[in-house]
Amino acid sequence: MKRVEILNVAIDNVSKLELAKKLERHGGVVVTPNVDHLMKLQTDEELYRVYQDSTYRVCDSKILQYAAKFLGQPVQEKVSGSDFFPFFCNYHKDNQEVRIFLLGGAEGVALRAQQKINRRVGRDIVVGAHSPSFGFEKNPQECQEIIDLIHRSGATVLGIGVGAPKQEKWIHHYQHQLKNIRIFLAVGATIDFEAGCKSRAPRWISELGIEWLHRLLSEPGRLWRRYLIEDLPFFWLLLKQKLRLYEQPSWNADAIVPTDRNLWTLRIGQVLQEANLVSREQLEEALCLQNTCPQKRLGEIMTERGWVERETIDFFADELPNLVDDRLQRPLGHYLKSARLLDESQIQLLLKEQKTEHLRFGELAVRKGWVREETLNWFLQILGVQQKERSSASLNPVVEIESKQAVEMDTPSETRLSELIGLP
Template identity: 40%
Template sequence: MTSIAPKVPILNITLDNISQQKLLANLKRGGWVTTPNIDHLVKTRKDEVFDTIYHKADYLVCDSQVLIFVAKLMGYRIADKISGSDFFPVFYEYYAHDPEMTIFLLGAMEGVAEKACHLINEKVGREMVTGVYSPPFGFERDPAECAKIVDLINQSRANVLLVGVGAPKQEKWFYRHRHLLKHVTVAFGFGATIDFEAGNVPRSPRWMSHVGLEWLFRLSCEPKRLWRRYLVESLPFFLDLGAALLGRYRLHRPIGILLQEAGFLTEGQLQELIEWYELRQPLPLEQILLAKGVVQPPVLQFFETVLPRLGERSGVDLQSRSAIVQLCEQAGLLTPQQLRELEASDSPSPELVAIERGWLSAQMVRLLQLAIPSGGLTLKPEAALYRAGLIDFDWIAAARAYQRNPQWLTLGELAVARGLISHRLLVFMQEHQAELSALPDPQALRDRLVAAGLAAPNGLERAA
């Protein structure tokens, strides 16, 4: 027996089970609409940023007859199939006589959006589409081009934006720039809709769409572009579906969303991380070492700020017998308890006791023995870490590879690199991602992190 529920979970997304008429009416108040289909589900599975952004949309409406069949297998009934290319003409006709609704079209090849603009305005009998732009290839990673697009949209004063540059590019671009769009209250990520409106791409017969074969029609029209998407890349969806039907699928919500719900990231911080990730800006080598948990923040801070000027910044009597172990405690290489034990020992060189007990490396001790007589030692952080025996050449080479390919880092690792969360918290969330994803609400998530000693019980601060 199937039921109409307001939310329908399908694998890693949750559909908003809303009728087309209700969605039309709701959009008078604004909203960001995305249209999940199998291709989107597969892409969110592989693309952490896309998956994170997908959770930010106001409406996730079903754009797939196949997903309707899947929902039915799971005991749900979808109110309406709402595909972008079908919904958009219904939308502009619904608001044809509402002068407050004006549209900007972003996407398609040169001249196509202008043609769509002319045809739409002719249908509604007014200048409803007030601006269009066909961006060049790679525009999303060109800050100057993106700023130009934002200016064009703002100058048009349109309050409805249709971005039709394909998923996940369209969703990522809107999320990154939405706070700069002064008038936009309604946003659509509707793929090839501009081409459909211009008449450049044929629509499938309605009967094919109704029985879930629209993909076959589109494949026959554009085999070179679409064969991999439909015949190869969609296979993981069906494997996950099989696991779900057997009760073996485990939901993994994006780490960025979990961090935000737990109070470790603000919306602005999450957006900054995504902005950095999409622009692929390189990080300093030492921040990559932090991201990977190779070194901890106190160690790095010590080598960057204290080691060059030990006499001025350490606050340690460099002539005392315990100077080296005190400095190592400052660097986070010894615990306060270990320091007390070493200072209480009878040895004239407590650092040698620390080496014997495996608490310190001989390289670290030699580095400080070299630095203390001159009151400090100026080295690049990676050189100091290497000489202290805290990293090796393999880690330096790996970090440089990440510098060349910053997209290899995850959003969680980037948050660690930027000092927003600890590596310990990230590791816990990665190891318990399925468990944390299944918790019913943010409070339950925070309670779980408090129980693990990773958050303070009185609020959102992380424990030391």
């Protein structure tokens, strides 16, 4: 699945139908970045971590679609929460396994939305609805009562619309207590739209990318600061990205970087998550499945679920030791190809374009949506750590000898490695 990098967010380049099919097969958490979200992500580290743990990040805004085109990375379709949710309901109108719980809106709004959606779809696809009190997210007791409501409803899908970043953070904080929920949808004002409490902009306004103006005129007291002050710097940051002058927040690259000593103690699932190849939710689901099928390896489960290629699993099992071997120096493309993240034709195209674009190999791969920026950074951090160690060791022959001895002593045997990362 191709991704488009806008500022510090990798947006999944999918259509509504593609997203619905992926969710049907794998489940997951969907967030819908727009300009306001991207501005919050420049300063809100917690929200950034929440975004990193989400399964899908889809383009909620026509302005972001224009921005992606400006950056030379077109997004095929705007997939806003208010567009996708009714599409999702219609897609599953005959699927009895899909049962939705709505959380959001003022008192009575979620219930009204439930009734209207069920009439439109022709069955009780929405099995529960609740409008929480203002500030509910700060009240653990109320949150627990909401979790109990969701459990009792028998829902398998949660649509939460309590505003960003509250809804995304609430999902992240409580999703692991909602074991029966396969799909989490952060849908913003969708519940209000479905209930008929708020009117959406006419389609032609939405297609022009000025739906924000319609909403501003509808709720000026609430939205003027967001649209006229807080979000305007986005266009300056976008221009800086176009000119390759944009600098990501310093904490963006703070993922755990394994060292030669602790790398071997990380299980394969943790490594894949830190490399942003699987989400935390997928890892936890795989671990749950492993508990019920202890004869299966974690990597085998992830491969069967379609989350990771078998060759990628094999790479982290067999070639990962090379990343912490001071004696081995290979190009970045070698590792990305070995991990089945790039193929030979893509590598050759990137090398060819390097000569004309004057960009780094990894930067080109990210721009084309072939590799996630977070995954690239993970590889670069590990390779960078080892390069730094090589440079330090080369200044002192004694250190270099001791370093080689340490590598030989600390590198586990093939049998030990398989045990540590849970592969056959």
